[in-house]
Amino acid sequence: MSVEALSEFGRIRLSDSFFMRDVLFSDIAAIHGLSNVPDDPDLAIAAGTKLCTELLEPLQDVFGRIAIRSAYRSSEVNGFGNQMQRENKKGYNCGSNESNHAAHIWDRRDADGNMGATACIIVPAFYDAFHEEGDWQKLAWWIHDHLPYSKLYFFPKYWAFNIQWRENPERKINSYTRPTGQLTAPGKPNFGGSHEAEWAPLKDVFPKA
Numbered sequence: 001m002s003v004e005a006l007s008e009f010g011r012i013r014l015s016d017s018f019f020m021r022d023v024l025f026s027d028i029a030a031i032h033g034l035s036n037v038p039d040d041p042d043l044a045i046a047a048g049t050k051l052c053t054e055l056l057e058p059l060q061d062v063f064g065r066i067a068i069r070s071a072y073r074s075s076e077v078n079g080f081g082n083q084m085q086r087e088n089k090k091g092y093n094c095g096s097n098e099s100n101h102a103a104h105i106w107d108r109r110d111a112d113g114n115m116g117a118t119a120c121i122i123v124p125a126f127y128d129a130f131h132e133e134g135d136w137q138k139l140a141w142w143i144h145d146h147l148p149y150s151k152l153y154f155f156p157k158y159w160a161f162n163i164q165w166r167e168n169p170e171r172k173i174n175s176y177t178r179p180t181g182q183l184t185a186p187g188k189p190n191f192g193g194s195h196e197a198e199w200a201p202l203k204d205v206f207p208k209a
Contacts, residue, residue, distance in 0.1 A: 001037050009037070012045060015052035017060060023048060023071035023119065028081045028092065036074050038107035044072060047106040047117035051165040055147055056119065059163075062208040063139075064125040069160055071119035073104040102166055103151075116150060116166030122158045129205045133178055135159070140173050140183055141198040142209060 001009070010021030029036040038044035048071075060066045073081070073094070081094030094100070101108040102116030109115055126139055136159040143149055143163070150169035153162040156177040171191075173183040184191050202209040 001035075006037065009041065014045070014048045015057045018052040018056060020045070020048065022068055026070065026073060026077050028084075028094075029074075029077045032080065034074070034077050034080060036072065036077050038072070038074065040107035043109070043115065044107040044117075047102070047115045047165070048072065050115075051106075051117040051119060051163075055149060055163055055165050056121070058147055059121075059123065059143070063123045063206055067122040067124060069120040069122060070104070072106050072117070073100065075105055075108065078105055103162075103164055110166075112168070114167040116164060118151075118162050118164040120155075120160055120162045122160045124158070125206075126202075127158045130201070131159070136161070136175065136177060137183060138199045138202055140175075141195040142202055144171075144173065144184065145195050145199070 010019065010024065012020040014020060014023070024036055026034075026036045028034065056066055075097055078094050078100050079097050081092045082096050084092035085094055094104075097105060097108075098111070100118075102110035102114050103118040106117040123139065130138055136154045139159065140152055140154065140161075143152060148165070148169060150164040150166035150171065151162065152164075152173045154173075154175040154177055155161060159177070170185075172185040175181060175183060182188075199209065
């Protein structure tokens, strides 16, 4: 892709606030000179539009500016990152390409034919207000009760988390920060009903919650 074509591609608007350029940066691609551009731009745009309009915009509307840490990855970039991870190189945290289809690799459908997209994001204002151990669960339960996510994975630094939109969502929440493990999933006793008791403290800081 030429510089002119990539510039135009980056101007594609995925939602009110987010453009394609916002989701294309990759540390791995930048360091190793790899291309982080979709092979199937139309599928990447369709999946990214769903992620941004149905998940990222509603989060930003309630909790303030979202910082995107990592979003779209090309098959080349993710595959290289996974190879480095398997060689125990630090800083490479990529699963296999197959596991990232309809996740970080937006321009590939998963094995069941579902379209999807994932972004790793930070909500700075939330972390500033709720940064004690386990506080990430307040946001996790709010998302569970309000938004059509497929998977959430929370991390320790600034409560960064992967948030996935996907056709036929799985509705699973997992954590790599304490308490670690699975917070909820279909079939678990805590899955259904309202969880307002868990996220009610958010309303003291974020009036729209």
